[in-house]
Amino acid sequence: MSENAPVDRLTCVLCPVGCELEVARDAAGGLDVKGNQCEKGIPFAEEEVLHPRRNLATSVPIKGTAARMVSVRLSGTVPREMLFPILAEIAKLRPEAPVRRGQVLIANVLGSGVDVVATRTVL
Amino acid sequence: MMRQKIDTCDVAVIGAGPAGLAAALGARRAGAGKVLLVERERTLGGILNQCVHDGFGLFLYKETISGPEYAERLAEDVAREPIKIETGAMVLDLSPARVLKINSRAGYRLVEARAVVLAMGCRERTREMIEIPGTRPAGVFTAGSAQNLVNLQNLRIGNQAVILGSGDIGLIMARRLVFEGVAVKGVFEILPWVSGLERNVRQCLMDFAIPLELGATVVEIRGRDRVESVVVAKVDDTLAPVAGTERVVPCDTLLLSVGLIPENELAKRAGIELSPLTGGAVVDESLMTSAAGVFSCGNVLHIHDVADWASFEGFAAGASAARFAAGEMPARETVRVSPGPHVKYALPQLLTRGTAGVEWSFRVTCPLRNVQVVVKGKATGKVYARKKFPRVLPSELQKIKVRPAVEEDLEVSCHE
Numbered sequence: 334m335s336e337n338a339p340v341d342r343l344t345c346v347l348c349p350v351g352c353e354l355e356v357a358r359d360a361a362g363g364l365d366v367k368g369n370q371c372e373k374g375i376p377f378a379e380e381e382v383l384h385p386r387r388n389l390a391t392s393v394p395i396k397g398t399a400a401r402m403v404s405v406r407l408s409g410t411v412p413r414e415m416l417f418p419i420l421a422e423i424a425k426l427r428p429e430a431p432v433r434r435g436q437v438l439i440a441n442v443l444g445s446g447v448d449v450v451a452t453r454t455v456l
Numbered sequence: 457m458m459r460q461k462i463d464t465c466d467v468a469v470i471g472a473g474p475a476g477l478a479a480a481l482g483a484r485r486a487g488a489g490k491v492l493l494v495e496r497e498r499t500l501g502g503i504l505n506q507c508v509h510d511g512f513g514l515f516l517y518k519e520t521i522s523g524p525e526y527a528e529r530l531a532e533d534v535a536r537e538p539i540k541i542e543t544g545a546m547v548l549d550l551s552p553a554r555v556l557k558i559n560s561r562a563g564y565r566l567v568e569a570r571a572v573v574l575a576m577g578c579r580e581r582t583r584e585m586i587e588i589p590g591t592r593p594a595g596v597f598t599a600g601s602a603q604n605l606v607n608l609q610n611l612r613i614g615n616q617a618v619i620l621g622s623g624d625i626g627l628i629m630a631r632r633l634v635f636e637g638v639a640v641k642g643v644f645e646i647l648p649w650v651s652g653l654e655r656n657v658r659q660c661l662m663d664f665a666i667p668l669e670l671g672a673t674v675v676e677i678r679g680r681d682r683v684e685s686v687v688v689a690k691v692d693d694t695l696a697p698v699a700g701t702e703r704v705v706p707c708d709t710l711l712l713s714v715g716l717i718p719e720n721e722l723a724k725r726a727g728i729e730l731s732p733l734t735g736g737a738v739v740d741e742s743l744m745t746s747a748a749g750v751f752s753c754g755n756v757l758h759i760h761d762v763a764d765w766a767s768f769e770g771f772a773a774g775a776s777a778a779r780f781a782a783g784e785m786p787a788r789e790t791v792r793v794s795p796g797p798h799v800k801y802a803l804p805q806l807l808t809r810g811t812a813g814v815e816w817s818f819r820v821t822c823p824l825r826n827v828q829v830v831v832k833g834k835a836t837g838k839v840y841a842r843k844k845f846p847r848v849l850p851s852e853l854q855k856i857k858v859r860p861a862v863e864e865d866l867e868v869s870c871h872e
Contacts, residue, residue: 344654392508401610404524406508453525
């Protein structure tokens with residue numbers, strides 16, 4: 334394996350140009366990003382490779398109404414490794430109707446700084 | 457003789473998904489008086505309601521939201537207008553004279569519309585349509601029906617799943633099943649490229665180390681009562697399975713994400729010309745079909761990769777329908793627009809002679825880099841528009857605008 338073997342290839346999604354980035358580990362242990370046509374590509378690639386953040390959407394059973402489920406998501410992104418711990422918290426939820434779109438069902442879930450919010454109004 | 461009640465309206469919209477909701481709004485905003493919106497489900501929003509993932513609304517609402525939120529916001533806009541909404545109502549027939557036969561909880565009746573917007577969406581290709589050999593056990597689902605069962609009905613569909621096809625719904629369901637504790641053994645795509653969006657490959661497959669194998673397909677389903685395994689094989693350049701490459705993948709569930717088909721039974725009944733390239737109606741720049749006063753938008757016209765574009769098409773079709781209903785759209789002579797090299801289709805397929813400033817949607821046949829897309833006159837060879845793209849993918853609907861007035865048949869082509 335050569336010293337600068339690519340660790341990841343990804344497409345920058347910050348604008349419609351969609352630069353194809355190649356990320357390699359440099360000699361000092363930092364990241365070497367190639368293929369970016371503007372300077373925004375570098376922090377984009379660094380975050381996506383080193384600390385990827387994701388949103389999360391699922392649905393939970395709801396009581397007291399004909400609809401069986403209310404869909405939920407996070408109010409913002411969290412570090413990717415928090416997805417499964419947060420899913421376990423969401424799995425404990427048993428909201429009762431009425432629930433309104435945007436209603437916070439778990440505030441600051443697991444101290445992540447983001448909320449679990451309903452994405453649908455169920456009356 | 458049976459007496460039939462006949463209602464009238466200015467614009468009737470069939471289907472209340474992202475395109476139909478927008479069409480009803482577009483019709484009102486363009487001045488239509490009586491607008492009727494007919495939806496066969498009990499709720500508005502169509503397929504958006506089961507698409508709980510985010511990524512919707514980036515173009516329409518300038519923020520990324522989930523499908524149910526997108527549907528609810530659009531439905532709230534509709535509710536603010538005096539639009540007559542009928543849910544749980546099925547349009548059984550449409551005549552070329554724009555008479556709808558509607559069956560609803562209120563009974564059966566006829567509605568005569570001055571203009572009609574088709575927004576019925578699409579449905580999924582099934583196992584039968586791609587002819588997978590083998591037994592016929594339980595456990596074979598289209599990705600969208602699995603999405604409905606999991607997201608809306610809280611059902612567990614299996615324990616070990618294989619996904620055939622790399623369409624977006626299949627990729628999104630791969631992640632959804634992982635969240636539900638289902639082992640996803642792999643995604644197999646017959647083509648040498650992914651048919652879904654790259655974002656979904658990364659966030660739905662790579663994030664969870666789900667294997668993706670291109671150039672491979674399911675050649676047999678095994679199991680008596682329930683799926684027990686599938687046989688996967690590599691395919692050659694003609695997409696035929698290569699003997700000797702078969703391997704057995706144990707699983708109890710097979711999800712199919714192998715394409716969508718516009719749901720045009722009503723258009724066929726009305727004798728509307730359909731395009732074999734899109735599966736939807738042939739339309740002009742106002743989105744009018746071959747039946748005067750009948751317009752089409754969203755996935756029933758052609759398959760979109762982003763809901764927002766289906767809505768934008770809906771706004772445009774609704775506005776055109778309002779103008780037709782008001783008698784502001786006389787019959788005109790059209791020229792034809794056809795796809796050239798590397799272009800699967802270009803839409804609209806018809807253009808009123810002399811029109812300037814129309815934007816075309818098109819899809820390419822295969823992934824290409826550093827291409828130039830050219831819109832050329834077929835008689836004169838005149839170049840009406842050219843646009844460079846660093847790369848184009850079959851999964852991404854692209855746009856090109858033609859500024860000059862057009863007086864001849866056109867061809868849209870893509871060159872490396």
